[in-house]
Amino acid sequence: MDLSARRELYTDGDLNRPDAPVVVKGLNHWFGEGEARKQALFDVNLALERGKLTVLLGASGSGKTTLLTLMGCLRRVQEGSLTLLGTQLAGADERLLVQCRRRLGFIFQAHNLHESLTAMENVRIGLEVHGKAAMAGWERASAHLLKILGLGERLHYLPGNLSGGQKQRVAVARALVGNPDIVFADEPTAALDKNSALNAVALLKRLGTERGTTTLMVTHDTKIMSLADRIITMEDGRIVDDRGTT
Amino acid sequence: MTILLGHLLGRLPIGWLQLVHNKTRLAAALAGVAFASVLVLMQLGFLGALVASIKLPYDQMNADLLISASDMNTLADGSPLPRQRMFEALTVKGVQSATPLYYGKVEWKQPDGTIRNLDVFGIDPSVETLRNPAISARLNDISLSDVALIDARVRNVSKSLFAKIAAGEPYRFEVKGRTLKVVGTFEIGGGFSADGYLVVSDQTFLRLFPQRSAGAPNHILVTLAPGADPAPILERLRATLPADDSIVRTVEETFGRDQAFQTTQRPVGLVFGFGVVIGILVGIIIVYQVLSTDVAEHLKEYATFKAIGYSQRFFLGIVFEEALILAILGFVPGFLVSLLLYTVVATVTGLPLAMTWARAAFVLMGTLGMCALSGAIATRKLARANPADLF
Known part of the structure; x- marks a missing residue:
């Protein structure tokens, strides 16, 4: 990967930016118990910028997934500080973690669509979690997103009748329909063709610009990396490189 | 039905949609619940017929009190x-x-x-x-x-x-x-x-x-x-x-004792009581099997829902929704088949076998309880839906 194009190296000073949606300080994490206990993250410090698309790079086992799941409130913080949208997650109970997750959007490598729900209904799942008040006009909102993602003709299709790429686009719509503050994405474009992938990432970028939606994405897709505002590289549980892009 | 359930639940009736998505499994599950309902209704019917037949001679007695031998258990025994x-x-x-x-x-x-x-x-x-x-x-x-x-x-x-x-x-x-x-x-x-x-x-x-x-x-x-x-x-x-050598009871008390003896001490009563238990167990096992398979097959989807921010209560709601739908939809054919069988058995045997609303309501409640219990057991598998594993 050519890093020469990068112009800005992020510094510890960014950790104190008041508008940072995610601030990680001295984060350590372990898996296993006793002698089998293995450290996965070592003193990770990081702040995400509001509205920016950040790509997280690293080999398998580098700790990027652990970091992603901790920031996504899917694991409990063991040591260090992790502030998400102003909420300290260290010591947070399950109820608080669930509440925080409702402000996030997740796009997984696998679409994990519900086979018995149509594309529209699957997208609705991302909205229904916010309660009845959020459901007003859900059909319009869901259809609008699906149309942007090129699925306007397949709103009422069951996942079984959609291609892999189409399913993944429904999953993207499901993650975005609730207007999340932060989107965590794990190889979201792996199942998409080039145009669909660029279209999806363009949508994330647009949300970043228009709504301030922050995106943290694990990807090895080079065409996506060129669209990133920032690229963080992890190795053996540590951030070894963290730069903004031109 | 989807719209009706959506209004009732105030959310997407995911349990219902899951059930109807796999129609073969739904049919098998409903047949299982219906079979269990028939089994329980028939056994309760036989038990009811036993009690009714015990009562028949007491109803004929022009008496307020009955003096019987002290070793009497039923109208027919005793010195x-x-x-x-x-x-x-x-x-x-x-x-x-x-x-x-x-x-x-x-x-x-x-x-x-x-x-x-x-x-x-x-x-x-x-x-x-x-x-x-x-x-x-x-x-x-x-x-x-x-x-x-x-x-x-x-x-x-x-x-x-x-x-x-x-x-x-x-x-x-x-x-x-x-x-x-x-x-x-x-x-x-x-x-x-x-x-x-x-x-x-x-x-x-x-x-x-x-x-x-x-x-x-x-x-x-x-x-x-x-x-x-x-x-x-x-x-x-x-x-x-x-x-x-003698004991005095009201006719009602004597009947009650006779009934208790014949339903709990005699093989015929025990067999029918046992049949009810077997029917309930069959129902629980069938519904549990269906629900636990369903939960296991949707673990990734449930994990995704968890990641999105749905609480455990939401998942319990889906499983109980499925359990209650299976209970109600399975009970109806079971009840109708039982009505037919009651008529056939009563005609063939002459036993006082008749469906009562109380029994039907009792078995419906029991079926709901049975399915809810199965659902409660099946939800234990939900704990395995860990959203962190999705990454």
């Missing part, structure tokens, strides 16, 4: 009772009448060689011992030697025979070496131990059962003076009669 107890009972204030009832069993051999078992009541024809109008109207007739009245509901006997008897054409058959002349009919109905009833006078009874004695009836039927309070009279009778 004979000294008739002296009848006279002693008559001395108790508040007792209006006391009359003996003799009880026995005979076999009625049919022209084809098969046997019908009849319970025989031997009564004093000068007293209205039984409150059956058809019997009361023919008391004079049975006061004659070897004359009887027969139950027109005796199982597996041509109705035309009883029609002829009722029309005045006497029917004769041999019992214990004596020829009985049947001059009339009444209706009680058979149970699990006999096919029907025969009513004769006490004198004819003693001729049919020569080993029995007039001084030792099976029960003494006691009526109280009009308006008398049974409780103090019952106490006075208990104080008067020796407890080592």
